[in-house]
Amino acid sequence: xxxxxxxxxxxxxxxxxxxxxxxxxxxxxxxxxxxxxxxxxxxxxxxxxxxxxxxxxxxxxxxxxxxxxxxxxxxxxxxxxxxxxxxxxxxxxxxxxxxxxxxxxxxxxxxxxxxxxxxxxxxxxxxxxxxxxxxxxxxxxxxxxxxxxxxxxxxxxxxxxxxxxxxxxxxxxxxxxxxxxxxxxxxxxxxxxxxxxxxxxxxxxxxxxxxxxxxxxxxxxxxxxxx
Numbered sequence: 001x002x003x004x005x006x007x008x009x010x011x012x013x014x015x016x017x018x019x020x021x022x023x024x025x026x027x028x029x030x031x032x033x034x035x036x037x038x039x040x041x042x043x044x045x046x047x048x049x050x051x052x053x054x055x056x057x058x059x060x061x062x063x064x065x066x067x068x069x070x071x072x073x074x075x076x077x078x079x080x081x082x083x084x085x086x087x088x089x090x091x092x093x094x095x096x097x098x099x100x101x102x103x104x105x106x107x108x109x110x111x112x113x114x115x116x117x118x119x120x121x122x123x124x125x126x127x128x129x130x131x132x133x134x135x136x137x138x139x140x141x142x143x144x145x146x147x148x149x150x151x152x153x154x155x156x157x158x159x160x161x162x163x164x165x166x167x168x169x170x171x172x173x174x175x176x177x178x179x180x181x182x183x184x185x186x187x188x189x190x191x192x193x194x195x196x197x198x199x200x201x202x203x204x205x206x207x208x209x210x211x212x213x214x215x216x217x218x219x220x221x222x223x224x225x226x227x
Contacts, residue, residue: 001114003089004029004063004082006104009051010184011137011156012093012119012176015127017058018134018191019118020091028087030055033065033078046141046183047216050196057192057221079107089114095122096178124175128161134190141183143211146171151182152203152214185216194221 003020007013007030020027032051055062065081067074082090090108094101094117101117108115119127131137137156142148146167154160167173173181188195198219205212 001089002026002028002087003091003116004031004085004087005091006078006093007032007051007054007062008093009047009054009186010093011131011135011186012095014093014135014186014189014191015119015131016091016093016117017060018189020116021191025089025091027060027091029085030058030060030062031065031078031081031085031090032062033067033074033081035074036066036068046213047185050185050216050219053196053219053221054186054192057194057196059193075103075107078104079111082107082113083111087113089116091116091118093117093119095119095124095127095176096174124178125161125165128156128164128176129158132157132161135186136188136195137184137186138214139182140185140214140216141212142181143209144171144173144179144181145210146173147182148210149203149205149212152205152212153201156184183213188224192224194223196220197222 003025005017005020005027032048034048035045051062063081065077067077090113092104105115139151139154142151164175168175196219198216200218202215203212204215
């Protein structure tokens with residue numbers, strides 16, 4: 001089956017890609033939607049420009065779609081990109097967002113495509129443990145009480161996961177960030193031929209609404225050391 005993976009560069013879209021390849025699907029394209037709105041209901045925004053570097057590391061063509069981020073119209077913008085591709089299905093990283101999954105499913109149905117969401121309704125802690133084992137994940141955006149500026153640039157490992165579980169118990173933060181509490185970027189994965197190294201970064205923190213973004217201004221690919 002020929003598929004396109006909706007790809008933001010974060011943990012969930014990388015899991016979707018990882019799953020699709022394990023299924024034996026022919027992943028023809030990675031599709032990144034670039035939104036002008038930081039408040040997009042559908043799409044990941046922080047460091048979306050780095051999906052070009054990730055696609056190069058993976059070796060799968062990247063298709064970029066552009067949207068103003070206007071609610072509902074941004075879904076039509078995605079549809080316009082997908083309907084121009086010779087594919088049989090679309091794979092998304094949706095975990096718990098009914099809003100996103102329903103819209104991806106609807107677009108797929110209208111285009112006669114199969115829709116896959118391999119992480120859908122998985123247990124968040126179990127899911128995160130699996131991701132930690134296979135990916136190098138770093139936090140590039142936070143927007144929830146309990147997550148402060150120190151989380152920007154932090155690698156998600158077992159210790160970070162333990163902290164997220166405690167924050168969930170105290171503040172009801174979704175352990176996998178599905179409520180938009182935090183955004184991630186994957187620097188390395190088994191499917192990457194080279195890993196991504198951040199060269200220049202800047203933290204933008206807004207004390208007023210307790211949110212922030214790690215802007216990666218320069219990054220490069222580095223060959224992996226093979227034993």
